[in-house]
Amino acid sequence: MVTFLPAPIGNLQDITLRTLEILKHCDILLCEDTRMSKKLIALLMERALLSLKDYIYYPFHTHNQESFLAQNSLEFFYQNIGFLSDAGMPCVSDPGVELVRFLQANHIPFEVLGGISAVTLMVALSGIVEKEFSFLGFPPHKAKEKLEFFYAVFKNPYPIILYESPHRLLESLDLMVQVDKNRQVFLAKELTKKYQRTFKGSLESVFNALKDSNDKALLKGEWAMVVDKTEKTESYTLSEEALLSLEIPPKFKAKILAKMKGGSVSDYYQSLVNGQKN
Structure with a gap:
């Protein structure tokens, strides 16, 4: 059976007992990046959280998933297989969805274990989300598409949760400021890690604080953000x-x-x- 395993997003101690138990019985690991998964397994073994064992590692990501599924027989997926994305929950802005669809279509049993996710952490940390929210993953890369994206999603009646890379964070914040500089936002970087940092305020104030900072390392690391919902009276038609x-x-x-x-x-x-x- 294939089991989708949540991986820590930073702090190794966030690994779940169920994940460790499944790993004991897995022979094969499908990985978003085999290098990242091997590093995780090595750390778990070094800290005696996992017994020494030789796994067979296969890469499984958006660039090879179709060929991988086509090349392997259905019998392959009846083995004890664990699926690991680089961090957090598989299928949440990470590979795994195509594998789930393949297993469903072929009536092959699988299981998804619960675990840590940046999305749920942001919901709790932000103080913005009360009930409903929209998770939209990463915004488009190109400025034109990104600007159109922000004008559209800022009309959302629910808070929105986004991910962003350190290289595009300031550009995204700048464009959001142009849409609504007063909208409240909560930003967090390196969740659960040693250098976790959080920021909250208006889009304009948070953008200026990050842009004008003298800390050269401030922008490094992966970012997540929660943007507050629109008020019903607001309108964001681009004139x-x-x-x-x-x-x-x-x-x-x-x-x-x-x-x-x-x-x-x-x-x-x-x-x-x-x-x-x-």
């Missing part, structure tokens, strides 16, 4: 005037204008560039 005032490259403005008003992207781009020159 042409608001779009033109945004500090984003002309090529992005041109593409958005073409979607809003129709017409040629190149024509809007030339008009914007000529306007800047004048």
Whole structure:
């Protein structure tokens, strides 16, 4: 049987007793990254939380999952298999969903163990979420798509939980400030780890605090955030005037204008560039 195992997101002591028990009986480990899983297993053995054992490790991630499932017989999945993502719960902004669908479609038994997740930690830590919330994972990478994404999700009647990488955090916060600088936000980095840090306040104040910090290491590490819900009276329709005032490259403005008003992207781009020159 395949068992989906929660992995600690930072503190090794967050490993569950059930996960350790299943690992004792597993022969094969499917891993988002075999290097990360081998490191976790080695640490568990070093601290005598897990007995010495040789596992067979296979990579299973978004780039190889289709070929892996096609190449292995159904009998393969009836072995004692554990599935590990790099940290936290499999299938939550991590690989695993395709494997679950495959097992369901082929009536192969599997189990998912409960465990630590950055999502639930953020719900409790933020002081923003009371009941309902929307978890949206990572926002788009490109600035244009990200800006459109924020304008859409800021209309959500529930608080939203997002993940973000250290390399894109300031850009994302800057774009969110342009949508609603007064919206309350809670940010946390390196959850459960030694250097865990949290920030809470308006988007503008948190963005400025991070942007102006003299701590060069402050942005390092993985981030999660909770953005407070909208009030019913608020409206976030992107007007042409608001779009033109945004500090984003002309090529992005041109593409958005073409979607809003129709017409040629190149024509809007030339008009914007000529306007800047004048």
